[in-house]
Each structure stands twice: as structure tokens, then as C-alpha cells.
């Protein structure tokens with residue numbers, strides 16, 4: 001059974017974080033929202049596996065502050 | 068020129084029942100001569116079950132209405148004897164374009180799966196479909212089959228009695244009464260039968276309005292399906308352009324719920340919009356304009372004793388995906404053989420309960436698909452619009468996003484997983500043809516598997532010999548054996564997979580009842596008994 005990775009897995013955590021924030025430089029709120037949506041969709045397609053995607057959706061929900 | 072839908076096809080004629088003194092009893096009465104009621108009558112009449120169809124009108128439906136007929140519908144119409152007429156007249160299309168805002172984001176070619184007699188779908192005005200069904204009824208009448216089509220007969224009263232329903236019918240010559248052992252209400256979305264019996268159309272999921280226009284183009288225009296999301300001429304809504312026969316193009320403009328229908332329909336409001344849509348310089352005539360309002364919902368129960376609802380009277384969905392008329396034909400397909408066996412005493416009345424189970428599930432599936440399409444087309448929240456727009460923006464550059472673009476998922480027949488009529492499954496055979504599945508066509512011996520099936524239970528032996536005709540539980544069971552070279556690649560992939568041989572028990576509506584890897588008559592008889600609803604017998 002496929003499982004999601006929640007241990008450190010990014011090769012370059014600092015660099016990725018900086019790139020992610022920098023990608024939004026100069027974007028309006030609407031443009032940022034649209035950018036995020038495109039990014040999520042691209043990443044989802046990269047993952048592909050429906051079970052993994054479902055688990056990721058749930059995990060993001062579980063870790064919200066309200067939960 | 069008189070348009071087809073203006074000519075009276077089954078005008079009122081006085082019938083013997085009207086002067087009979089007391090109400091005449093009929094085994095089956097169908098209310099409504101829409102596509103569903105007409106198909107129902109044909110299915111029963113072909114099996115020599117006497118049937119009377121009552122309709123308050125005398126013409127086929129006005130305007131194109133349902134225009135997209137799916138492969139399964141064509142297969143059902145083949146069984147009912149008018150598939151060829153539909154396909155001959157209909158338009159087959161595979162190419163289309165998707166627009167977002169003021170630009171085209173991509174075009175597509177559907178490349179349908181090979182090895183099926185019928186195309187994935189055809190476009191045809193609903194009035195042609197109804198015309199062919201009426202012509203088929205006329206041909207059955209000439210052949211002496213017990214079917215009557217009574218135009219100008221409006222059902223105005225219904226009363227359920229113990230084992231029958233009493234009907235009051237209004238004609239231009241006054242009212243008369245009838246009795247029906249079984250009443251099939253195919254009287255459309257507004258179903259007066261539902262109202263007269265005090266039944267509700269529950270669970271409204273959503274509602275919408277569409278401006279529907281049939282236009283005749285004066286010059287060439289491509290045979291493609293064009294779909295617009297949020298176009299400049301219909302902001303925040305969708306638009307669809309589709310080819311029909313006779314040079315008629317169908318346009319659907321989504322309008323939303325809070326609109327003034329009469330205002331929207333006025334040519335002075337419609338024509339400028341269509342010009343914007345088709346581009347200046349495209350000359351057209353407006354043949355028909357209407358506003359189609361629907362609510363996405365279904366009856367809680369499709370059957371109330373011996374009163375059965377089928378088609379739009381039982382369930383209604385949005386036009387995205389063409390699930391209206393297509394699912395109605397599947398209702399008929401499911402109901403026909405069950406009624407025939409019950410009326411001829413070959414199956415217990417409890418068999419009919421499986422209609423509720425199977426077709427209510429199918430309606431839920433259609434409502435789910437229809438809801439998903441609508442949520443994509445008309446996003447309900449800010450975030451869902453952000454994602455929708457992101458999918459469309461990405462679809463311009465990347466193939467991966469295109470399967471997420473949802474402008475309606477075309478009607479495919481329901482698989483009756485978990486149906487009480489399903490018998491055993493054998494491991495190692497393809498999932499696509501598991502018990503409960505609709506049939507999957509394949510070429511066999513220069514013809515088609517579905518054409519070889521007929522109207523009765525059937526055994527399909529693949530690499531295992533089955534008798535061409537046998538009798539089981541008092542029913543004729545036809546057999547088709549195919550082996551060696553006769554099993555082509557399509558048939559193998561669809562029915563055998565990796566397995567060397569298999570036996571399938573097929574229902575009269577061609578759905579798979581059960582399947583095995585070897586021939587075992589005790590098993591087959593048991594599965595047939597289950598498929599006849601005899602398990603529920605006390």
C-alpha cells in the first residue's frame with residue numbers, strides 16, 4: 001500500500017522555499033491564487049497516484065490549525 | 068414548408084374503449100409518447116404484450132430538445148428495430164474545440180474505441196428519434212402486434228386500486244375511463260401522473276435555465292462541437308454549438324436561474340448574441356428558440372406498486388452529458404424484459420423490485436456526473452473558480468489538464484454492481500464485463516456480438532461449447548459458442564483477458580448476469596433463478 005512521505009524529502013529545502021516565495025514576487029492576490037492553483041495541478045499530475053493524492057488532501061486538512 | 072414537428076403524426080381518433088359502457092382493463096398502459104414511452108411500447112409489443120400509449124399531444128416534440136444519442140441508446144434501438152434509421156440520419160462527430168473567455172484553449176479528436184457496431188454517439192434532433200419510434204410502432208401494428216397509440220388523449224385522473232390503476236382520460240369528445248394492471252408513467256419532467264398520485268419530485272440538487280436555439284447556417288461550417296467557458300457573449304456561463312442533420316446547428320446558452328424567460332427568448336435579444344458567438348458575417352436563420360429550465364432531482368422511489376415511473380418523470384438532470392433521453396432508454400431496457408416475464412407468468416412479481424434498485428442507482432450516478440459538470444462550468448465558490456480557471460489556462464499548454472476540463476461527461480450505461488439479480492463472478496476475467504455490466508460489443512464472424520444476442524436470456528460460450536438453444540426454468544435460453552480463430556482480439560480483451568475460456572449468462576437487456584471459467588449447469592440454473600428474482604420468493 002502506497003504511503004505519503006512526511007519525513008524530510010526535499011533535496012534543497014531552503015532553496016525550494018525561497019523559490020516558492022519568489023515565484024509570487026510582484027503578483028497581485030488574484031494572480032498569486034491563480035499561480036498556486038496551477039502549481040497544485042501540475043504537482044498533482046506529477047504524483048498521479050489517486051490514493052496518494054487523497055492522503056495528501058486529508059493530511060493537509062488534518063494539520064490545519066482549527067483541527 | 069411544414070416542419071416535421073408541426074405535422075400531426077398520431078391525431079386523435081375515437082376508439083372502442085370510449086363507448087364500452089364500463090372501463091376497459093388493459094394489461095399495460097403507458098402515459099406519454101415521448102421517446103421513453105414510445106420505446107417502452109415497442110419493447111412490450113414486440114413480445115406480444117398488449118400495450119396502449121396515451122398522449123395529450125399528436126405530434127413529435129417541438130424543436131431539437133435532446134440531440135445527443137449515445138452508443139448504448141443506439142444499441143437498445145437496434146433491439147427495438149430502429150437503430151439503422153437513427154444512425155443513417157444522425158451526424159457522427161469526433162472533433163471539437165474548447166474556448167475560455169475570448170480565446171480557443173485547445174481542440175480535440177475523440178478517436179473512439181474500435182470494434183463496436185455503433186459510434187460512441189450521434190447528433191440527431193429529438194423529433195427525428197420520435198418519428199422513427201412512431202414509424203416502428205406503425206410497422207408493428209401492420210405486423211399485427213398489439214400496440215395502440217392514442218393521440219389527443221390526456222390523462223386527467225388516476226386512482227390506485229389494489230391490483231390496478233383507474234384512469235380518467237380527456238379527449239375532444241369527452242372523458243372516458245380505463246383500467247391498467249400496470250401503469251408506466253413516461254409523462255416527462257412535469258409528470259402530471261406524479262402529481263395526481265401525490266408523489267414528490269425530491270432532492271433538488273440544482274436548477275438552471277438554457278436558451279436553446281436551432282439555427283440554419285447559410286454557408287459551410289465545420290462538423291465540430293464547440294464549447295465556451297465564460298465567453299464574452301455569455302459572461303460567467305457556458306455556451307455550446309453542435310452540428311445536427313439538415314444543416315441545422317444547435318446552440319445552448321446557459322442563462323443561470325434568475326432570468327426573465329420571455330425577455331431572453333425574444334429574437335431581438337437572441338440574434339445579436341448569436342452573431343457575437345458565430346462571428347460577424349456568418350449568415351443564419353433562426354428555426355426554433357426555447358428556454359429549457361430544469362431541476363436536477365429524482366423521485367425517491369421509481370415504483371409505487373404497479374405504477375412505474377420511467378424517463379424524465381422519474382429523474383431529471385442537466386443537459387451536460389446528454390443523460391436525459393439516454394438514461395430514459397436504459398430505464399425502458401431494464402423494465403421491458405422484467406414486465407414481459409412477470410406478465411407471462413415466467414417470473415415472480417418481485418422481479419420488478421430490481422428495477423428500483425438498478426435504475427435508482429443509475430439515476431444517482433447521472434446526478435453525480437451532472438453535478439460535477441455543473442460545478443466545473445459554473446463554479447460555486449471563489450476557490451473553485453480559481454481552480455477551474457487554472458485547469459483551463461493549463462489546458463492551453465498541456466495535455467494533462469484536458470481530462471479535467473468538464474463540459475459534460477457523455478452518458479455511458481450504468482453497471483449494476485451489487486444488484487440482487489447478479490450471480491457469481493469468476494476471478495481472472497476482465498472487470499469491464501463483470502456481472503451487472505452493460506454489454507460490450509465486439510466483431511464476431513463477420514457480424515456483431517450484440518446483433519447476435521436477441522431478446523431472451525443467453526449463454527455465451529468462449530472456448531466452451533454451449534447448446535444453441537436449451538430450456539431452463541421454463542425459459543428458452545439461446546447459446547452462442549465461439550472458439551479458436553472465431554475469438555478475435557476485441558472479443559478476447561473484453562470478455563476473456565488472460566483467461567483461456569469462459570461462459571457468460573446474459574440477461575435479456577444484454578447486461579451480464581453471471582460468468583464462470585467452466586460449464587456447470589447447476590451453477591447456471593442457480594444464477595438464472597437469481598436473475599429472475601426467484602430468490603426473493605417465499
Ligand SMILES: Cc1cc2nc3c(=O)[nH]c(=O)nc-3n(C[C@H](O)[C@H](O)[C@H](O)COP(=O)(O)OP(=O)(O)OC[C@H]3O[C@@H](n4cnc5c(N)ncnc54)[C@H](O)[C@@H]3O)c2cc1C
Nearest residue numbers: 099101102103122123132133221222254255378379391392
Ligand atoms: C426545451 C427542452 C430542451 C431540452 N434539451 C435537452 C438537451 O439538450 N439534451 C438532453 O439530453 N435533453 C434535453 N431535454 C430533455 C429531453 O427532451 C428529455 O430528457 C426527454 O424528452 C425525456 O423523454 P420522456 O419520454 O421521458 O419525456 P418527454 O419527452 O417529456 O415526453 C412526455 C410525454 O408525455 C406527454 N404527457 C404529459 N402529460 C400527459 C398527460 N396528462 N396525458 C397524456 N400525455 C401526457 C407529453 O405530451 C409528452 O409527449 C430537453 C427538454 C426540453 C423541454
